[in-house]
Amino acid sequence: MAQQHRAQSTRQELIRSAAEVFHRCGYADSSITTISSRAAVSNGALHFHFKSKRALGEAVEAAAAHKLLCLTGPVSLRHPDPLRHLVDTSEALAREIKGDAVLRGGFSLCDDAGWHGGVDLWEQWHDWVHLMLTVARDRGGLAPDVDLADAGSAITAAVAGFAVLSRKQPRASSPRAVSGFWRLMLPRLAGDGTRRQAAADRTAPMVWPAEGSPEQCWELEGACCVA
Amino acid sequence: MAQQHRAQSTRQELIRSAAEVFHRCGYADSSITTISSRAAVSNGALHFHFKSKRALGEAVEAAAAHKLLCLTGPVSLRHPDPLRHLVDTSEALAREIKGDAVLRGGFSLCDDAGWHGGVDLWEQWHDWVHLMLTVARDRGGLAPDVDLADAGSAITAAVAGFAVLSRKQPRASSPRAVSGFWRLMLPRLAGDGTRRQAAADRTAPMVWPAEGSPEQCWELEGACCVA
Numbered sequence: 006m007a008q009q010h011r012a013q014s015t016r017q018e019l020i021r022s023a024a025e026v027f028h029r030c031g032y033a034d035s036s037i038t039t040i041s042s043r044a045a046v047s048n049g050a051l052h053f054h055f056k057s058k059r060a061l062g063e064a065v066e067a068a069a070a071h072k073l074l075c076l077t078g079p080v081s082l083r084h085p086d087p088l089r090h091l092v093d094t095s096e097a098l099a100r101e102i103k104g105d106a107v108l109r110g111g112f113s114l115c116d117d118a119g120w121h122g123g124v125d126l127w128e129q130w131h132d133w134v135h136l137m138l139t140v141a142r143d144r145g146g147l148a149p150d151v152d153l154a155d156a157g158s159a160i161t162a163a164v165a166g167f168a169v170l171s172r173k174q175p176r177a178s179s180p181r182a183v184s185g186f187w188r189l190m191l192p193r194l195a196g197d198g199t200r201r202q203a204a205a206d207r208t209a210p211m212v213w214p215a216e217g218s219p220e221q222c223w224e225l226e227g228a229c230c231v232a
Numbered sequence: 233m234a235q236q237h238r239a240q241s242t243r244q245e246l247i248r249s250a251a252e253v254f255h256r257c258g259y260a261d262s263s264i265t266t267i268s269s270r271a272a273v274s275n276g277a278l279h280f281h282f283k284s285k286r287a288l289g290e291a292v293e294a295a296a297a298h299k300l301l302c303l304t305g306p307v308s309l310r311h312p313d314p315l316r317h318l319v320d321t322s323e324a325l326a327r328e329i330k331g332d333a334v335l336r337g338g339f340s341l342c343d344d345a346g347w348h349g350g351v352d353l354w355e356q357w358h359d360w361v362h363l364m365l366t367v368a369r370d371r372g373g374l375a376p377d378v379d380l381a382d383a384g385s386a387i388t389a390a391v392a393g394f395a396v397l398s399r400k401q402p403r404a405s406s407p408r409a410v411s412g413f414w415r416l417m418l419p420r421l422a423g424d425g426t427r428r429q430a431a432a433d434r435t436a437p438m439v440w441p442a443e444g445s446p447e448q449c450w451e452l453e454g455a456c457c458v459a
Contacts, residue, residue: 028345030346031258031260031344031346032258033258033260034260034345116343116396116399116400117344118256118257118261118340118344119257119258119261125400125401127397128401151416152412152415152416154412155413156416159409159416159417161397162389162390162393162394162409162413163386163390165389165392166389166392166393166394166396167385167389167393169343169396170354170388170389170392173342173352174352174355182385182386182389185381185382185385186385186386186389188379188382189378189379189382189383189386189417189420190386190416190417190420192420193416193419
């Protein structure tokens with residue numbers, strides 16, 4: 006049992022190490038030796054877990070997709086303010102891309118011309134953003150002249166752009182920049198001044214209604230996160 | 233003279249070929265042989281012009297920076313509508329990144345973890361966006377509650393994000409997406425409904441006043457473009 010736990014821990018450390026090296030050097034320039042050294046394991050131990058650099062890339066990608074799913078979580082039709090949830094989640098994503106090596110490495114792979122993977126994290130993010138905007142519209146929380154496709158693309162592109170720009174400018178704060186984007190965009194999306202004020206008021210505690218029956222919620226399967 | 237012209241033409245073709253290969257494969261995975269084959273010249277001829285792959289990367293970067301300078305052009309304080317000029321130029325940039333191999337390759341290098349160059353094209357673009365926003369504010373064309381830093385960062389990030397996202401989704405139209413971003417953002421920046429309408433009205437012909445004395449203009453040195 007202890008051996009199984011150790012093997013699992015080594016595997017996680019290798020995924021984390023690979024994510025850091027892919028992010029810093031790009032996939033093509035990342036070497037197996039650099040990754041194993043950073044994880045403090047031998048090349049042999051690395052090959053016990055991953056048969057190739059490509060297998061490591063796929064593991065980083067899958068782990069990042071799972072983390073993104075945890076971050077966005079289940080989408081509830083009963084959320085009191087879908088737009089605010091969208092703002093909070095995009096700010097959380099910017100913080101996590103900055104602070105979490107696996108998520109950062111996964112998004113770096115996604116934008117890497119030298120990597121051809123099977124997961125598009127930005128598409129996954131875009132689909133969730135579009136879903137939240139649809140919920141906001143259905144609940145009357147979106148200005149009537151806002152085009153869903155325009156808004157979904159703009160929010161996805163802004164978060165992607167801040168992530169890419171902060172890679173070569175480590176002093177640039179991507180989370181702060183995302184908040185600045187929302188200071189401009191939120192009043193435009195919400196339209197109504199009262200609603201806008203309520204959504205922008207970060208001091209008000211978030212009060213969630215009790216969850217209803219499963220029919221009242223859209224739940225993404227497997228959207229649970231092990232801390 | 234004919235020989236000099238031919239040498240210049242070969243050099244341009246090599247820069248264009250390198251830009252295409254860097255964009256498609258990433259800098260680290262791009263080989264000198266692929267670049268010379270694509271330009272239909274020998275490896276020897278390539279080395280006559282560029283002593284290394286790095287020298288080719290620097291040439292692509294410099295050519296893209298020059299093209300970006302041509303696109304943004306001189307900034308005139310007498311421009312009748314600085315916000316509209318900003319919209320038009322960012323849409324033109326998205327079109328050029330899609331259609332011009334050198335500009336596209338230069339921006340790809342800029343976002344490439346395997347390339348460490350001396351030029352930051354996104355910073356160059358951000359500085360120009362910030363300058364245009366400042367001109368718009370000075371002329372009373374910006375809503376009073378718009379923060380210049382927020383707006384400059386949001387516009388830069390959106391254009392960068394669309395460029396990055398369209399790399400792996402060739403069917404995604406970056407220029408169309410940039411226009412969608414502006415449909416949302418322009419009314420928010422302009423604030424005033426009348427001005428917003430005038431700025432959004434793409435059918436009205438652009439009428440430029442006669443240029444004034446050099447003192448009345450901010451002109452970027454060398455901002456002329458050889459077609």
